[in-house]
Amino acid sequence: MLRGKRVIVTGASSGIGEQMAYHLARMEAHLLLTARTEAKLQKVVERCLELGAASARYISGSMDSPSLPEEVLSEAENTWGGLDMLILNHIGQSSFSYFSGDVGHVRKLMDINFVSYVALATAALPMLKESEGSIVVVSSIAGRIAGPFTAPYSATKFALDGFFSSLRQELIIEKVNVSITLCILGYINTESAMRAVSHVIPDTPAPKEECALEIIRGGALRWREVHYPPRTVSSMLLLRSFAPELLDSIVRGSYRVENVRRT
Numbered sequence: 696m697l698r699g700k701r702v703i704v705t706g707a708s709s710g711i712g713e714q715m716a717y718h719l720a721r722m723e724a725h726l727l728l729t730a731r732t733e734a735k736l737q738k739v740v741e742r743c744l745e746l747g748a749a750s751a752r753y754i755s756g757s758m759d760s761p762s763l764p765e766e767v768l769s770e771a772e773n774t775w776g777g778l779d780m781l782i783l784n785h786i787g788q789s790s791f792s793y794f795s796g797d798v799g800h801v802r803k804l805m806d807i808n809f810v811s812y813v814a815l816a817t818a819a820l821p822m823l824k825e826s827e828g829s830i831v832v833v834s835s836i837a838g839r840i841a842g843p844f845t846a847p848y849s850a851t852k853f854a855l856d857g858f859f860s861s862l863r864q865e866l867i868i869e870k871v872n873v874s875i876t877l878c879i880l881g882y883i884n885t886e887s888a889m890r891a892v893s894h895v896i897p898d899t900p901a902p903k904e905e906c907a908l909e910i911i912r913g914g915a916l917r918w919r920e921v922h923y924p925p926r927t928v929s930s931m932l933l934l935r936s937f938a939p940e941l942l943d944s945i946v947r948g949s950y951r952v953e954n955v956r957r958t
């Protein structure tokens with residue numbers, strides 16, 4: 696379904712975004728990748744071309760820059776003359792620890808994890824309307840259920856749900872055929888996630904390669920939501936809906952809180 700499609704992936708220099716780029720390359724899509732680190736993006740682009748991408752290029756920059764979203768979408772317009780899928784995946788760095796009281800960090804994380812998603816989707820919508828394309832928003836269980844040690848991060852992910860679920864309703868009312876897929880992910884074995892939480896969370900993380908493929912599948916099939924790993928996420932959401940306090944206490948009890956780093 697994705698052969699020859701024009702796809703933007705943000706946060707594609709590592710982790711789940713990098714794996715999505717490789718799957719899309721094998722599917723022979725056209726790729727435009729973004730992240731801050733040019734050296735890593737160069738390597739990912741090279742690998743994508745080896746794997747069979749119809750074309751692959753990148754733009755580097757930080758998503759707290761207000762001009763970057765427009766730049767990225769102009770690049771798509773100029774090189775492809777359109778766009779079929781926008782995959783919003785990048786996140787700014789945040790620590791897994793007690794809320795430090797740093798309001799500046801919350802503001803910056805909101806800009807990177809939320810406002811830039813809105814700006815990218817806004818700039819992409821005219822082309823996506825034309826192609827009847829898709830927006831894929833990568834979120835987290837922490838964007839549906841608030842656990843400890845992720846207050847700023849959780850807030851940015853809850854915000855994505857509010858904005859994109861409302862926008863989805865408006866597109867349907869206006870009979871605009873652009874799909875919005877929200878991805879609710881559990882713990883995935885990316886380097887940055889394991890570095891942040893493996894000393895506190897004893898669970899085995901799910902594989903990033905399969906996670907990346909499920910996100911792409913859900914986007915291509917225009918699903919409303921992707922849950923990955925499906926059983927863990929769905930059972931947590933179900934428990935949350937009828938016994939929220941029980942779930943909260945299970946979550947608190949399953950963390951090694953004595954290992955949380957104090958900043």
Ligand SMILES: NC(=O)C1=CN([C@@H]2O[C@H](COP(=O)(O)OP(=O)(O)OC[C@H]3O[C@@H](n4cnc5c(N)ncnc54)[C@H](OP(=O)(O)O)[C@@H]3O)[C@@H](O)[C@H]2O)C=CC1
Pocket residue numbers: 705706707708709710711712729730731732733735756757758759783784785786787788807833834835836880881882883884885886887888
């Ligand atoms: N891994 C997990 O357990 C979970 C992950 N998720 C979600 O999955 C998605 C991917 O996570 P994961 O792969 O683990 O994360 P990674 O840390 O591996 O990747 C994050 C990506 O974002 C880029 N990035 C970081 N800061 C900025 C910035 N300021 N501007 C632009 N790009 C930036 C990074 O590249 P660079 O540093 O070069 O800019 C990198 O490409 C996120 O949306 C996350 O919330 C959800 C639930 C669980």
Ligand SMILES: CC(C)CCC[C@@H](C)[C@H]1CC[C@H]2[C@@H]3C(=O)C=C4C[C@@H](O)CC[C@]4(C)[C@H]3CC[C@]12C
Pocket residue numbers: 789791834835836837840841842843845848880881882887888889891892896931946
């Ligand atoms: C019911 C729940 C609130 C929690 C249970 C599942 C736990 C173990 C899962 C669900 C979502 C996961 C976090 C996540 O979404 C993204 C990141 C950002 C990354 O940079 C560092 C790791 C971090 C904090 C993940 C840590 C592990 C979390 C809390």
